[in-house]
Amino acid sequence: MNGPLRGARAVAVLGVAGLALTACGGGGEETAAEPSASESGSSSSAPAEQNTGDGVLTIGSLLPQTGSLAFLGPPEFAGVELAISDINAAGGFNGQDVGYVEGDSGDATTDIASQTVQRLLGANADAIVGAASSGVSQTVIDAITGAGVVQFSPANTSPVFTDYEDDGLYFRTAPSDVLQGRVMGDLVVSDGHLDVALLTIDDPYGSGLAENITSSVEAGGGSVVANVVFNPDAPTFDAEVSEVLAAQPEALVVIGFDQTVRIVNALVAQGSGPQDLPTYFVDGNLSNYGEEFAPGTLEGVKGTLPGSATSAEFQARLKEVDPALNGFEYAPEAYDATVLIGLAANVAGSDAGTAIAAELQGVSREGTACTSYEECAGLLDAGEDIDYNGFSGPVEFDENGDPTRATIGIYQYGPDNMYSNIEYREGSLG
Known part of the structure; x- marks a missing residue:
């Protein structure tokens, strides 16, 4: 992404100093690690003045332009x-265009996210879409929700947010890793692998997903013979790979981000690449690697990613x-997160963050089904209740701001190190 306005559909972007958007493929070696699940979610910055709305709906984004999840930023x-x-x-x-302010989330131990949040709040953002990383969200959730602003993540999957004290202002369209972990564990066991190893990034995302995969593997009659936790900033992963291989697993699940390239190379160097040891990826590292590996390196590797099929039209x-x-x-x-914010503001008749949050659950369920902002807004104008079903699937929020049901896609890599879908599995949460 090279600038804020592209193609035929121009978006009104509010300029904020220091929030330049750049095209990034993945985080470099300078990327900082995310905090462990035990670390505080509070930001070091004092919360901004309470958001009460100013009649102009302004949406900010807090998404990765830099860091280990930068490959997720462009989409x-x-x-x-x-x-x-x-x-x-x-x-x-309210008869006016919705304003939009872009922002980089960086990584959790840098100060990029907290600086971006303060700029977004200073620009009167009523809702912020992000972060992608659960660890990053933990560092800023208190600052965002403490200012009376909605935080709406499209990709946070850590279970920690389900019971987080957020004053009802945190929502997500991605399901908790309770479901992805269940599907991954089922997948590995159904593929005939009972002795499973995990190589897990040391952050809330990694620990939560590892816990749920372990529960699922054990429920299926298997066992996790090793769960090796790695520091994402480590110069090499040779020692961690050696520890995993010493457990003699029948399959390996790699839970991480852009460190996966170096991990796979270490596996290959030690004679246990994906062609020797059945390997599985998760949403954090399921990417089209292409020429980053020699042809065929990832052939047969499977991975999971929350979300239903993305249509060719979309x-x-x-x-x-x-x-x-x-x-x-x-x-x-x-x-879908952005459309839901707009619909909730429409119903509330206010751009205040608390007013938007109060209507988000309602516009997601128990009304007339609709699949676009225009269609849903027309139903609202006609006095009907709505049930928005979007491109990510039928979105229905519970009282915690979590989706109550979701789809997990299962993907497999071909000889070109690119992945394609082989199956979708639906499930409910809660």
Whole structure:
């Protein structure tokens, strides 16, 4: 993504110093680690003045332009921008276009996210879409919700947010890793592997997903013979790979982000690459690696990713926003989060964060089904209750802001180190 306005659908972007958008493929070696699940979620910055609305709906984004999840940034940004374009094409909010402020989330132990949040709050953002990383969200959730602003993540999957004290202002379109862990464990065991090893990033995302995969593997009659936790900033992963291989697993699940390239190379160097040891990826490292590996390196590797199929039409519209897109991970979730914010503001008749939050559960369930902002807004104008079903699937929130049901896609890599879908599994949470 090379700038805020691309393609035929221009989005009104409010300029904020220091929030330049750049195209990134993945985090470099300078990327900082995310905090452990035990670390505080509070930001070091004092909360901004309470958001009470100013009549102009302003949405901010807190998504990865830098760091270990930067490869997820372009599709997520495109989803937000496309949704705001659609909202504005349908009349916007309160007779005015919805404003949009972009921001980089960085990584959890840098100060990028907290600085971005303060800038977004200073720009009168009523809702912030992000972060993608659960660890990053933990560092800023108190600052965002403490200011009376909605935080709406398209990709947080850590179970820690289900019971987090957020004053009812935190929502997510991605399901908790309770479901992804269940599906991954079922997948590995059903593939005939009972002795399973995990190589897990040391952060809330990693620990939560590892716990749920372990429970699922054990429920299926298998066992986790090793769960080796790694520091994402380690210069090499040779020792961790050796420890995993010493447990003689029948399969390996790698839970991480862009460190996966070095992990796979270490596995290959020690004679146990994916062609020797059945290997599985999760949503944090399921990416089209292409020429980053020799042809065939990842052939047969399977992975999981929350979300239903992304239609060709939706992909084409996203490419109008960002022609350089080569993946669509969490774009539907980012789009739906933004549309839901707009619909909730419409119902509330207010852009105040607390007013929007109060209506988000209602617009997601128990009304007339609708699948676009324009269609849903028309039903609201006619006095009907609505049930928004989006590109990420039928979104229905519980009292914690979690989706109550979701789809997990199962993917497999071909000889070109690119992945494609082989199956979808649906499940309910709670």
